[in-house]
Amino acid sequence: GDTALTVEELTAQRERAQAEYEALAAKGLKLDLTRGKPSPRQLDLADAILGGIDRPVAADGTDLRNYGGLVGLPELRAIFAADLQVPADQLLAAGNSSLELMHDAIVFALLGTVPGAEQRWADQEITFLCPVPGYDRHFGICERYGIKMVPVALTPEGPDMDEVERLVAADASIKGIWCVPKYSNPDGTTYSAETVRRLAAMTTAAPDFRIFWDNAYAVHHLTDEHAELADVLALAAEHGNPDRVFVFGSSSKITLAGAGVAFFGASPANLKWWQSHTVKRSIGPDKVNQLRHVQFLRDADGLHAHMRNLAELIRPKFEAVDKILTAELGDSGFASWNAPTGGYFITLRVPEGCAADVVAKAKAAGIALTPAGATHPYGDDPSDSIIRIAPTYPELDELEAAVAGLTVCVRLSATEKLLG
Numbered sequence: 001g002d003t004a005l006t007v008e009e010l011t012a013q014r015e016r017a018q019a020e021y022e023a024l025a026a027k028g029l030k031l032d033l034t035r036g037k038p039s040p041r042q043l044d045l046a047d048a049i050l051g052g053i054d055r056p057v058a059a060d061g062t063d064l065r066n067y068g069g070l071v072g073l074p075e076l077r078a079i080f081a082a083d084l085q086v087p088a089d090q091l092l093a094a095g096n097s098s099l100e101l102m103h104d105a106i107v108f109a110l111l112g113t114v115p116g117a118e119q120r121w122a123d124q125e126i127t128f129l130c131p132v133p134g135y136d137r138h139f140g141i142c143e144r145y146g147i148k149m150v151p152v153a154l155t156p157e158g159p160d161m162d163e164v165e166r167l168v169a170a171d172a173s174i175k176g177i178w179c180v181p182k183y184s185n186p187d188g189t190t191y192s193a194e195t196v197r198r199l200a201a202m203t204t205a206a207p208d209f210r211i212f213w214d215n216a217y218a219v220h221h222l223t224d225e226h227a228e229l230a231d232v233l234a235l236a237a238e239h240g241n242p243d244r245v246f247v248f249g250s251s252s253k254i255t256l257a258g259a260g261v262a263f264f265g266a267s268p269a270n271l272k273w274w275q276s277h278t279v280k281r282s283i284g285p286d287k288v289n290q291l292r293h294v295q296f297l298r299d300a301d302g303l304h305a306h307m308r309n310l311a312e313l314i315r316p317k318f319e320a321v322d323k324i325l326t327a328e329l330g331d332s333g334f335a336s337w338n339a340p341t342g343g344y345f346i347t348l349r350v351p352e353g354c355a356a357d358v359v360a361k362a363k364a365a366g367i368a369l370t371p372a373g374a375t376h377p378y379g380d381d382p383s384d385s386i387i388r389i390a391p392t393y394p395e396l397d398e399l400e401a402a403v404a405g406l407t408v409c410v411r412l413s414a415t416e417k418l419l420g
């Protein structure tokens, strides 16, 4: 904030925060804001998916109980194609987890040779760019396979493209970038049309550079104001880089997080390469679950209607978080946060050097938060200032109690820090 507090004012604030913190800790709360999971009530809205299937037969007559159909059920791919911005014949429907597909894409590129590559990635040093704050499980895959990670700032327009363009032009070891282009985890950012164009068009030193386009929140609007995302696959093709993009998505946060359907979209050459690996891995996905999804969602309109019903459950939680943060921290100068119009997360920024302390204080008071630093490669947020809030899972009253408690921890940590 721009109001400089005197030492006396700060001391008074710290003492008040200390007293509030002691009262908070005495409550013995047991609350959890850690992971972006759908609430049981969200899952209830998809309960119909658990019902029986009358005829396990595809539109083309295929018996879905049997093996086969590596590309997934065409009628389900057709439902998701427009929202994932991938032509249906270039969109594959797979198992229940898109993270698994991202993991496999990395492994296939390490052990096979992606179109455009001179060598397998396993035979060279490779680096991925990681817009931060970002999704910890992306970084976990890189860490697991010894892929070096270089953070780049995520601006309100998307990754800092001056920096991205400079890095990828200069260094052929940079093979990829992780992107959550719409309602990003955790910032709720949607990349601008110009950012998407630059990603699609930029010159990369690596001929086998890939954008890992994790469009996990493509349809997860919270309001009627829908963020628009440019079509990266079409733009890449237009700019002569048709094989640059791997698109991922899933219905994990649409239907059932543990039993949804994941999607992979790419150019024809990439798909051929992809299937040359997956054909060795499986005789075909769970097409019965894919049919359940078709019968439940019916079409793109049905998907959108379901998302509106989910938003009715989720939006009040986002509003409650914003309201409490505003009331308790609004003019403290100790915090800033975003009010996303979609996705699953809110990013809370606290004074430099306070995030880990806030998370520790909250934990000691029975409020579990995602570890500070999780939003950065190697778990290292150099400013130690970013806290991810995941509001969807708890019931509203629990969420309110947890966020109110969190604000006490922020005020205590910030005043302690400022007083030194």
Ligand code: PLP
Pocket: 036, 096, 097, 098, 099, 100, 135, 180, 185, 214, 216, 249, 250, 251, 252, 257, 262
């Ligand atoms: N990608 C992002 C950005 C996510 O936030 C999540 C879950 O939180 C996932 C992927 C996981 O997707 P899936 O359930 O399809 O594996």
